[in-house]
Amino acid sequence: MPSAASRRVGVIGAGVSGVVTAAHLLAEGLDVTVFERAPVVGGVWVWESRVPHEPTYPSAKPSVAESTFFEAATNGEKKAWLSEPTPAYDSLKNNVPTELLETTLNPLKPGTESFVLHNVLKDYIQDTAEKTGVTKNTQFNTRVEHVFKTGDKWKLVSSTWDEAKGEAVSKEWSFDSVIVASGHYHAPRVPNIRGLSEWKSKFPSRIQHSKSYRNANGYENQNVLVIGGSASSLDAVKEIVPVAKKVWQSTRGGAFDLPVADSAEGSIGNATLADGTVIKDIDRIVVATGYQFSLPFLVEYHRDDVKAPDADEKVLVTDGTQLHNLHQDIFYIPDPTLIFIGVPFYTATFSFFEFQAIAAAAFLSGKAKLPSVEAQRAEYSERVKAKGFGKKFHARLGEDLEYAAGLMKWVNEGRDPADRKPDGYSEKWIADRERLRHNPDPKNSLFEKTKI
Template sequence: MSPTEKSTIEVAQPTSKDIVETLDIEPTLSAKEEAPKWPSVPTLSVDEVVSQAVKESNSAVKEPFQFKKPIRRAAVIGTGPAGVPTIKALHAQGIEVRAFDRNPKAGGIWAYSDAPSAKPKMPSTELAPKSKNVAPVVGIHEETVELTNEVEKSLLEQYPASACYKDLYTNTPIKITEYIDFPGDHSKTYMWHQEFQDYLSRYLTHFGLDSLIEYNTNVEHVYKAKDEEGSECWHLTLCKSERVEGNKIHVKRWTETFDAVAIATGIHQNPKIPAFEFLEEFDARWPEKCSHSKQYRIPEPFRDLNVLVVGGHTSAVDITRHLEGISKNVYLSYRGPREIESNILGLIRTGVPESTIIMPALTSLSNADGLVDGTVKFIDGQTLENIDRIVFCTGFTSDYSFLDDLIIEDHDEYVKLGHESVSVPATDGQTVFNSYRHLFFIPDPTLTFIGAPPNLTTVPFFDYQARAVARVWAGKALLPTQKNMFSYTKEYKPVCYPLSFGAEPELLRCEDLVVWLNSHAEALGHTDLPPVLNHNKWMDTVWAHAVPNFRNDSDAKLAEVKERVKLRMASA
């Protein structure tokens, strides 16, 4: 296949007319017009975003970062909403791609399994992975072992289930969730998790990418070293486990080398549970009472129980809605006021059932005297003595354990050491501080982090990130020098409030990447590349319908959830 043929996927990008026809909407914004104002006012205007992008783009053209060698072979870790478009974008640019996912199918967090992951440590606050001491693998090592309890436990640790629960559905309309070059089913508003997982699988098949992926494959270790020819490259130690005849597991371990690695595992991986006072002691005494939302699957086990849900964002609200009418009493505890600055999170909170009892912030798993007797205490001194279950919906961190000890988790330590002197990724568990445009690892841009921006965003944004990485690695877009990347990263102004969500925030976030890619395609003479379009310029009417109808649409979907639960309970 010629390089021209390999780039046909990108050449086939929809035009502005295609976008409008696919979404079945009227174009209301020209390329020069700004998006409508939304409740969360953006930090920058469209003109300021363009100006910032042009400044950095021109700098890169004048003084580009020089890769030590061409990038011909790349690994993608993860086949969720961020990994799927990354595979496609790299393949479209003629780069040989190998993708790895520890799940048996594509989907990432949307790949559901009935069995939840193992219960996390209580509390769980560590962000940095600890050394696994994974020895380099030379050649291919294969063995078939009996599926004993010990082996099964080990597999659960290596291949943990996602946080997807049985009645989970997308909470953004399909027109906002879909990739612009692969329309979804517009006859419905939201998708069940299995429908979205199927959408991602069909996307891979449609673009001929299935053969590039190894499923059931855990990436154990990612490190850089010289290959047999003395060239420095990335080494991935891989372990594939598959059930074979009878009660046996076939295990294969090997190492592959790559010029570049795209990490697209997302930010919803490791449960994060704050160190509430006496939590460890409480959990040791009543281990069956505490869990994290990652373990939640169905509401039935909470029937007729008093349940405390800790957290105030999406999963906490969703679980209280699912428990309504099932549990005896549902309490919801979160920090701060009910009204919050984020327009979308504030809207989500309006869905908390009237029967849910709102409590202030949880402070201690003890009584007022500090005794661990089953009582829980809140910041205002209130206590509850009759809690049967506690579900911590307190967030997640990324899982970069395959990077071994190549992580700094303390931002203050990172600043103290000096941005430019830190040669390993520094992260708070979500974004990587020393990454350019929240994508490229500045000390070595052959390593990227896709799908982990420090803000709310929609699935199509990951496609723009993927295109950026693919074009840079293919030499069709440029990065500034490392010095300038560090400088721009320190000076970077968020285009809008991180928790803003809507037409204008999405327009601004994507415009930053669109201006950069298009200006470089023109400057470098890549006339064969079609212009990257910011589809959000045609999305204001979609958002204008989605936001005011969110509550009604969400309640309608919840009614379907209730009916599903009712049928399950009747047949149990």
């Protein structure tokens, strides 16, 4: 690879994972370009009243996902839908205390409460981007269409809205490395529940995915079925219960009352569940079944027809339940110049992703060397045996300290003492975590559930 000063890196996404990544790359002297579909920095924390398109029922294949809406749009619609609205609902707050989210790049404002509305975190991310020089290195209103390798270079094709021309203009870029930091809350997963698509077709306004949920308006005096047990579904239930006539919440594996299987039968107004229970007179359904991993700009790395356990050593996405062949959830094992930041969940996201960003910057600056491919494969295989395939593969519940310490040990091996990075989470972070764990905010039960 070329020297750090001349090494060009493309970062996809300007949410928190993209911002912390670009900031650490810039600090190492790399030439960085960030691509962001929205007109501003902030990712999922950018709220707007405009709601996303409803997904197809059942959801589209991971290799396509929500990209179909942009491709099908007329020129007049493309400007509006170049950036699909985020899932941020009116009352969205963090479910991990801000004390544990704070990055080393930018302190939170004094007096910031532990749990805050979306706009506070959006402002924090934007402020971090400004202070670290990320904003001025970002291409806004720009959608990444295709990423592919030619020789030793990554080619990236983007579409940017040109106001003068009234159309999206394509451009091809060349990079030594591409980092995907686009998150995994953009491609809804809608299970193939029998009868659901027919219901959606006949009564489209009566069913919505939680991605397009904004508030409880319209649910007054309604019988509501919420399918799924995600954090967003819990918040939706809390808001809908006080105004609805009756609310049922159903999950496949959670501690709720009515488990729904993908084969459950449905008819207009009624739902027959896997255990034979029949729910009658349903007015509205919220589908809160989460999201699937989807990288439509890396379509050659998708295999929609393959189940996760049958993935080969090159594929990235199969059935959308996980990403394959990543070392430490970061480096693509066949070619580590393709990097992912922000894949794990059940973590203290902002600060956790910063450790991943530091690791990526250390590798791309030439200050840290990855283990052999054989060693990476062996470690990956052991993790598969321990965790299995699917979404749980990326769950890092309770692993924050060990994961961060392991990454930083690798980053600091042989490093100049004057350039040494933190050994992991600080003593203050650990103390805050213990304090908050024993004295959680009573309004925020998810902190206890998450147990980071």
